[in-house]
Amino acid sequence: MARIVMKFGGTSMAGIERIRAVAARIGRERARGHEIAVVVSAMAGETDRLVGFCREASSLYDPREYDVVVSSGEQVTSGLLAIALQAAGVPARSWLGWQLPIRTSSAHASARIGGIDMAALDRALAGGEVAVIPGFQGVSEDGSVTTLGRGGSDTSAVAVAAAMRAERCDIYTDVDGVYTTDPRIVPRARKLSRVTYEEMLELASVGAKVLQTRSVGLAMKERVRVRVLSSFEDGDDGEPWESRGTLIVGEEEVDSMERQLITGIAHDKNEAKITLTSVPDRPGSVAAIFAPLAAAEINVDMIVQNVAHSAGSTDVTFTVPAADLPRSLDVLGTARGAIGYDKLVHDTRVAKISVVGVGMRSHAGVASTMFTTLGERGINIQAITTSEIKVSVLIEEDYTELAVRVLHTAYGLDAE
């Protein structure tokens, strides 16, 4: 017997037929003797509908009231899943964010979970009841409904698993695990049986959309074992659970024998490149660029400063999320006097390609393989960033798929 959290996304909740299939799956897991809490998303499309209402009511909507409106989507699916579970003979009840409670900060629409009271939940689980918990929502200290921001249901699931000291947190989604790269680009991509939190964080932050970055960070901090698996596959009966999906765990749980130098190749087309030309090459000029961007909460990623021109000025290039490009241009336009640049150039036709793997810490040559491989295909590298377990390059967007394919082969990731 173990404690398990099962989390189902909006596609799994889209309509009563699917909710009934989810109930059946939970019933099978419970029949193995586990204590189970379930975290659910709203029906696919519902959150967008509710957000649309808020925007239509006012472009400057009050985030407190926005949370009242949009949290209703998960409330509905929680009640419906509890009904479907009972109909399948599984004792169940729903626990809304304010009922447990799931305590959060009061930052409406992007609240952070502070803690989850376990008293009621412990009693329910000990009594053999499945606890159905709406994801994405909580309650602030002053008793207001809060939400965690888009994709927050994964974070709710991990937080519930941490509070329950669950053996694992199973995230059912519309893919069957984490792959070495996007299988739509590389058909020979391999499903990974295990990845480390660090690798998953890097993969998630560079465009692998399987899990929300924040939920991975929380899982790493709380040491929650997270499994990603498909909600549309059957046949989990009999099979050992370890053989399905991808398990995201601490490095100590990844067998060194099975560990690859490189875990995966990710790509991200949602970046925009900005170049400021002829920035004065003197102390403080770089700060003059990035301080106002930071103040506007724009996340700057790759930064390249060219060697100084003869005239004592330099070009500075960096990337921002494409969605923040208009605001970034605004901010930099306003700060032109303080920075003293010549031209402000931007380009959204770029892609970031990242090579990720905990193994690279102990191996030289990962970056040079990357540069050589791309160079041989005539792919020009516009910027580079590295972390302990990642090397990212910025290239022209048209080369994205080609770059991913040649790197996947170069690092020996292609399936046999």
Place this chain on the structure above:
Amino acid sequence: MARIVMKFGGTSMAGIERIRAVAARIGRERARGHEIAVVVSAMAGETDRLVGFCREASSLYDPREYDVVVSSGEQVTSGLLAIALQAAGVPARSWLGWQLPIRTSSAHASARIGGIDMAALDRALAGGEVAVIPGFQGVSEDGSVTTLGRGGSDTSAVAVAAAMRAERCDIYTDVDGVYTTDPRIVPRARKLSRVTYEEMLELASVGAKVLQTRSVGLAMKERVRVRVLSSFEDGDDGEPWESRGTLIVGEEEVDSMERQLITGIAHDKNEAKITLTSVPDRPGSVAAIFAPLAAAEINVDMIVQNVAHSAGSTDVTFTVPAADLPRSLDVLGTARGAIGYDKLVHDTRVAKISVVGVGMRSHAGVASTMFTTLGERGINIQAITTSEIKVSVLIEEDYTELAVRVLHTAYGLDAE
């Protein structure tokens, strides 16, 4: 300055454009210096959609979880109206049932309001904030979400008005007041400027669909002045508020000069007639009929017992709500041995016509006018019931409109 409750139904909440119109109306009322609480229904059609989900999930759905699901409709409109009010420059916030709280019994899907805590609401109103409250919902002592049953939002509004000691409770609906009879049947029906609680109760219970019976009963008990008026009429600016809609008040507030002998004529086609033939004419035989119906919570209305046949047996006729007819026939079939009747006959092609007026207490002849008027048109009376302020007769359904028209004229209710 006064405290006022404004209640808006599902048609007024159907879409952001209408919610914005509601916000503008509230803003105008607040500009007069009033302290305002608003009670809202779900968007038209939304509750049906949510109830449909529950039924689809299980025909025997858990009413506790049903309440979690269906209460979300009013949660959404509360948040959206608060946003629309703020956008119109009116300070506002939503207060969900569990936040005030609105304390109810734990009878899920048909809970009764026990009380409403005023501490938070008093502070909000004193601070000039409009309080937006979802109708239909509350919270039970054990902290579960409850709902009051269909149409419960009117009851929520009256309960809030009672707790606030509001000067009046304005119910905005899709009709512009209470009429002497259904204007679709009698074009010369007159809008009533005032009716008493007792009259409104009788009118509501016999088919005038303007207000839910339960809300009128609560208003009478708590002495809340209720006004029914249209949410689709403009031009309330400048006009004294008393001149719009219909005010429902205690008898002492209805000027004896303007008081009519008869207030209105109502009709109800949702009754079914049941006759048991040759029931033994002995003590206890009537109890043997109605005890099992009462046990099945079937509401028996008009009862007629014919004079005894020569053979010491009698026919018993009564009405039940048409929706309860199949269950009633079941119950009576099962009890046939205990009752000892010969045949069980039923008829749904009947209508109940009611003449209502507090004035009739002090006047003889109301009933005889009714019987004479119907008799002159050859309309046969199948059963009769009377209360202090109402006379009802059961007739063949085909004569409904004719009966309403001739009675409306006979009691002098036609507009000039």
